[in-house]
Amino acid sequence: MDTMRAIRLHAFGPAENLSYETVPRPVPGPGQVRIAVASAGVHLLDINLRKGIQGPPAPLPELPTTPGREVSGTVDAVGPGTDPAWLGRTVVAHLGFAPGGYAEYAVTDAGRLHPVPDGLDTAQAVTMIGTGRTTLGILQxxxxxxxxxxxxxxxxxxxxxxxxxxxxxxxxxxxxxxxxxxxxxxxxxxxxxxxxxxxxxxxxxxxxxxxxxxxxxxxxxxxxxxxxxxxxxxxxxxxxxxxxxxxxxxxxxxxxxxxxxxxxxxxxxVLGPAMLEAVGAPDPLRVLETRALAEAATGRLRPAVQRYPLAEAAAAHHALETRGTTGKVVLEP
CATH class of the missing domain: 3.40.50.720 (NAD(P)-binding Rossmann-like Domain)
Known part of the structure; x- marks a missing residue:
């Protein structure tokens, strides 16, 4: 099969604009991998982007789009020039400004991958790659x-x-x-x-x-x-x-x-440039991601997760924006 299920946004607006559809399965390009998504993080920024609210740090996506910028799962395909050793590994990645996480499969550059540490499930890992890295940045x-x-x-x-x-x-x-x-x-x-x-x-x-x-x-x-x-x-x-x-x-x-x-x-x-400058490293976001995953792997930080099926992304968005959630909201295909 060359198709998958994904959440699509065709027009900016309320949570009900998020629809569960069948779309083509993405193909990894040079230097990329494809992840069979087990957990996709939902962020408050996703809500603003869904509403069409322009603001830092992410630009508004072109429509139609598949939202979501945090994923964890298993690498099931690699693109040209990508190390085949990634195949079959359980990984977590922040997609940056590229959407596409609310789906059964997502592609990203191999350089964004982190192996999921032993003892963490994919929902915990996806929590730490975004929410965790921000927390460690604030604590500086x-x-x-x-x-x-x-x-x-x-x-x-x-x-x-x-x-x-x-x-x-x-x-x-x-x-x-x-x-x-x-x-x-x-x-x-x-x-x-x-x-x-x-x-x-x-x-x-x-x-x-x-x-x-x-x-x-x-x-x-x-x-x-x-x-x-x-x-x-x-x-x-x-x-x-x-x-x-x-x-x-x-x-x-x-x-x-x-x-x-x-x-x-x-x-x-403390968000944005101030946080990145405080890290004092060439790739500050990756430094914070690595620290966050390590804190969770040792058990010093224990992320709280509220899970929704991927098909219920609209309900997850509504609950998050009306403060009806606790912990990190995660979608699971």
Missing amino acids: FADLGPGSTALITAAAGGIGTLLVQYAKNVGATVVALAGGPAKTARATANGADLAVDYTTDHWADTVRAHHPDGATVLFDSVGGTTARTALGLLAPGARHLVHGWSSGPLTLTEAEQDDLTARGITTHH
């Missing part, structure tokens, strides 16, 4: 250790889950912010010292009662009013690390900004 700016108090937003999400684990591993105290009792329970089970539902009234008072001296690091992936409130829970000299804005941009009044400056609180936007 955190300076966590004994005596630190980390305030982590979206603590039951893919990145938040890993941040909680890392902070506990290095001896920090963890205050997890999550939406709803089910998510705060997950954060507690994941090791958080205090888990607070930030959709309730007076949640900040609960944090302040337990940690009157304030947190030393705020991991901010939500922005909006939650971030504004969380900034009031920081200790003098704390670091505000911005790695997302799922609730919208954070806007501060001049007085609020003056207050942060007076308290010595610094804000760092």
Whole structure:
């Protein structure tokens, strides 16, 4: 058979625009491999691209397209000039700006491949190749250790889950912010010292009662009013690390900004060039991918996964954008 099943997007718009179709199976070109996909990662960026929202770092794809940029599975074919030793190996790869992951088969350059470490399944591996590498990149700016108090937003999400684990591993105290009792329970089970539902009234008072001296690091992936409130829970000299804005941009009044400056609180936007420059290597993304996979292989980081069948990609997108998921969302053909 020269066909496969894949998710296709013919027009930018809602999740319902994602359709499950039969399409030609891709053929690897020179230096490429074809992967029989076992797990495909779903990213918040995928949602913006599906909606047609232009923004860094990925350009809008040409339509029709098969979304998805993170895959793990078995190499079933190699292109001209590609090392045949890859055949039959279980691998994971980030496809970069090239879409094509939401499918039974995907092609990519052999230079993007990582062998899946022993002890990890493909869903865990695909979580670490994207979400894991971003987490390790964010942590370059955190300076966590004994005596630190980390305030982590979206603590039951893919990145938040890993941040909680890392902070506990290095001896920090963890205050997890999550939406709803089910998510705060997950954060507690994941090791958080205090888990607070930030959709309730007076949640900040609960944090302040337990940690009157304030947190030393705020991991901010939500922005909006939650971030504004969380900034009031920081200790003098704390670091505000911005790695997302799922609730919208954070806007501060001049007085609020003056207050942060007076308290010595610094804000760092840690995605993009800043993250790559901090790695200090010729191929910083691959360095972060390698580190992330190694952390999972040793068990120091344990990715949380929420799985959907490939055919239910639209439902997965809807759940992710309405905050109905925990951990990393993964599609499985």
